[in-house]
Amino acid sequence: MPNVFGSLHKGTEPRHEQVVFCQDEASGLRAIIAVYSTALGPALGGTRFYPYGSEEEALADVLNLSRGMAYKNALAGLDLGGGKAVIIGDPATDKSEALLRAYGRFVQSLNGRYYTACDVGTFSEDMDVVARESRFVTGRTVAHGGAGDSSILTAFGTYQGMRAAAEHVWGSPSLRGRRVGVEGVGKVGHRLVEHLREDGAEVVVCDVNESAVERLRARHPEIDVVADQDAMVHADLDVYAPCALGGSLNDDTVPALTAKIVCGAANNQLAHTGIEKQLADRGVLYAPDYVVNAGGVIQVADEIDGFDFDRAKARATGIFDTTKKIFELAADEGVPPAVAADRLAERRMSDIGRLRGILL
Numbered sequence: 452m453p454n455v456f457g458s459l460h461k462g463t464e465p466r467h468e469q470v471v472f473c474q475d476e477a478s479g480l481r482a483i484i485a486v487y488s489t490a491l492g493p494a495l496g497g498t499r500f501y502p503y504g505s506e507e508e509a510l511a512d513v514l515n516l517s518r519g520m521a522y523k524n525a526l527a528g529l530d531l532g533g534g535k536a537v538i539i540g541d542p543a544t545d546k547s548e549a550l551l552r553a554y555g556r557f558v559q560s561l562n563g564r565y566y567t568a569c570d571v572g573t574f575s576e577d578m579d580v581v582a583r584e585s586r587f588v589t590g591r592t593v594a595h596g597g598a599g600d601s602s603i604l605t606a607f608g609t610y611q612g613m614r615a616a617a618e619h620v621w622g623s624p625s626l627r628g629r630r631v632g633v634e635g636v637g638k639v640g641h642r643l644v645e646h647l648r649e650d651g652a653e654v655v656v657c658d659v660n661e662s663a664v665e666r667l668r669a670r671h672p673e674i675d676v677v678a679d680q681d682a683m684v685h686a687d688l689d690v691y692a693p694c695a696l697g698g699s700l701n702d703d704t705v706p707a708l709t710a711k712i713v714c715g716a717a718n719n720q721l722a723h724t725g726i727e728k729q730l731a732d733r734g735v736l737y738a739p740d741y742v743v744n745a746g747g748v749i750q751v752a753d754e755i756d757g758f759d760f761d762r763a764k765a766r767a768t769g770i771f772d773t774t775k776k777i778f779e780l781a782a783d784e785g786v787p788p789a790v791a792a793d794r795l796a797e798r799r800m801s802d803i804g805r806l807r808g809i810l811l
């Protein structure tokens with residue numbers, strides 16, 4: 452049995468408000484919903500369906516991910532707190548209508564304290580099923596009134612963050628003539644490449660999936676391809692954009708980087724605490740991942756008021772200003788941008804969350 456309350460109270464940061472364990476034996480549902488904070492509003496975060504090796508592993512993941520969502524939503528300017536859910540199991544074999552609907556009933560039972568969405572192992576079609584049992588579901592298909600594929604605004608927002616970084620380093624937001632390395636050309640990465648090419652950047656890519664690279668090269672034969680991450684970080688780059696898995700910035704890659712800017716969509720790019728300082732010491736400007744990849748959550752959050760793509764896109768454009776603000780705060784306070792981002796998010800949660808104290 453994991454030490455649940457102990458896990459919730461680790462460190463000095465504010466603690467999770469609520470953690471719900473959900474079980475429906477007949478459908479095989481075993482899920483954990485973690486609400487980190489509702490200071491800014493209902494907690495929003497996706498549902499990860501993953502074959503965790505143990506309940507402890509699932510709990511640790513959901514606690515970590517829900518905290519991350521609170522920070523991301525705060526800096527995205529949303530009136531939403533942070534939460535996340537995990538379903539323990541293999542989505543390829545364990546996912547069923549009954550399981551998803553059982554999960555939906557648990558989401559509904561929180562009566563709007565938690566809104567769910569897609570994450571690793573869950574898709575918009577799954578959210579349509581969950582939504583048959585709960586009103587508190589985003590990331591549904593367009594046919595069901597949903598925001599659809601969130602990678603559209605994730606890529607757009609990441610591009611806005613990169614423009615802000617370019618302006619900070621080179622005095623102009625344009626990426627024309629800059630050499631940008633995009634690691635991972637999946638749903639987000641290939642869309643980011645489109646924005647970059649439109650802006651006139653030179654692009655070099657790598658992906659473990661050859662067909663993803665081939666699809667991109669069919670549209671853009673001018674794009675350079677390198678073998679893998681190692682070749683990418685050693686390549687002559689102005690910007691490095693991790694858009695694959697987490698942990699791209701680590702003790703091996705950071706010393707090798709030639710790029711002046713790191714700005715990509717991947718979650719959890721910093722492999723461990725201290726990497727943000729290594730980047731700063733090497734003169735590499737790091738645009739914090741959860742700030743620049745917030746376009747996706749902005750897109751699905753918009754669904755709560757009835758989805759309007761133009762409104763969501765206008766909000767995602769604001770990632771440019773937020774990223775700039777973080778670089779300025781980092782310079783003023785003499786800290787790496789990752790630390791400045793956390794401070795700004797905490798300030799918004801505290802300043803705006805405090806207003807709930809005014810009784811209505």
Ligand SMILES: NC(=O)c1ccc[n+]([C@@H]2O[C@H](COP(=O)([O-])OP(=O)(O)OC[C@H]3O[C@@H](n4cnc5c(N)ncnc54)[C@H](O)[C@@H]3O)[C@@H](O)[C@H]2O)c1
Pocket residue numbers: 600601602603605634635636637638639640657658659660663679680694695696697716717718744745747748
């Ligand atoms: N889709 C969204 O809206 C969204 C929102 C926020 C953050 N993100 C993050 O952005 C990243 C990409 O998401 P996605 O939706 O494009 O996923 P995806 O699975 O469509 O694309 C990821 C790509 O990275 C490739 N890849 C995996 N390992 C690699 C490696 N070692 N080297 C090079 N390429 C590798 C995969 O083959 C795939 O093509 C993820 O970290 C995700 O968590 C996505």
